[in-house]
């Protein structure tokens with residue numbers, strides 16, 4: 332019986348709310364708080380109707396305001412804060428958790444608003460303060476980062492003596508029928524995918540122009556999809572925690588139409604994060620673009636197809652080279668039927684709930700700041716199968732990479 336405070340009432344927050352409420356023996360009291368309270372109320376009504384959860388409250392909070400967060404945490408007294416608002420708020424929410432002595436979990440690493448740069452240094456710097464306070468921060472517990480880190484830890488624990496090559500492959504083979512839309516917060520998503528690509532090789536980071544390395548990879552039950560190397564945040568923690576890795580890369584699928592839209596958006600300056608003057612006001616082009624693009628939370632209704640995300644790993648077992656592929660396919664329509672949102676939000680929200688469950692049940696414990704690959708993968712992998720994200724694995728297969 333534990334209390335969870337969920338911060339952020341977007342697509343991911345909606346899924347976390349549903350999944351926590353489906354497990355009332357762990358999450359007996361839930362508070363969903365976000366900037367706009369009416370969005371929390373709408374989610375709460377749907378969750379209560381569909382799950383019958385008895386103790387589900389809502390509140391308004393500005394997650395960039397530490398005193399406001401501290402007051403909310405003090406009044407509700409949660410055992411964990413599940414942060415699924417935006418990466419800009421990671422540090423303020425961690426500060427509030429430190430002040431109140433409450434465990435913390437998120438799905439995306441901190442990004443300063445004024446530089447499109449995401450790395451763990453800012454959050455790893457909280458290690459000593461969380462350890463001294465006797466509380467735990469679990470970083471990056473969505474799907475990627477999150478499940479991909481757990482998949483890698485599972486491979487290391489059960490299938491390899493050493494892993495050498497890791498390729499994380501992320502396909503969205505779904506169709507939402509819109510000319511252009513992003514599957515999670517457009518501002519965060521466009522900042523991520525318009526950066527230079529970056530991967531790790533032989534102890535250094537190799538930087539490449541955006542979308543300049545492409546390969547058609549085959550995804551289970553989907554077939555071939557053009558996949559591009561991009562930088563993704565879990566690479567940073569995985570190469571730190573698995574130092575036998577000689578190379579680690581991240582591939583994401585993009586359709587030609589999507590890339591054309593993205594190129595135009597960039598060429599006309601709409602991906603900019605510097606404010607421009609418009610009719611006497613300061614406007615950030617990317618923030619304005621977010622306001623006119625479809626809300627990812629609304630894409631679910633007619634979304635068909637699957638996501639397929641997994642890890643392709645090459646290494647050594649008993650002196651012999653071995654290959655291994657582990658993946659999950661998630662159906663957009665099934666995710667929508669269960670939670671009212673599409674598979675990208677679903678695949679992020681389910682692991683966030685499971686990570687919180689691990690902490691609340693004491694299956695993941697420790698004092699300080701942790702990336703999920705540092706924690707025991709076994710109970711998490713069991714819950715993935717039970718909670719809607721079943722995984723599959725294949726040994727000694729052609730990895731194509």
Ligand code: NDP
Pocket residue numbers: 338339340341342343344364365366367370392393394395415416417418420438439471472473474475476477514515516517519627628675676678679
């Ligand atoms: P949305 O934009 O749909 O939702 C974000 C929510 O946060 C909104 O409800 C918004 O409120 C709220 N919010 C924004 N600023 C504040 C603030 N200052 N105080 C309180 N609430 C605030 O995003 P998603 O649900 O798509 O994504 C949520 C998170 O999940 C992001 O951090 C994203 O990076 C991460 N993510 C992680 C993935 C993974 O696999 N690890 C994959 C996909 C996403 P309002 O509605 O009022 O604007």
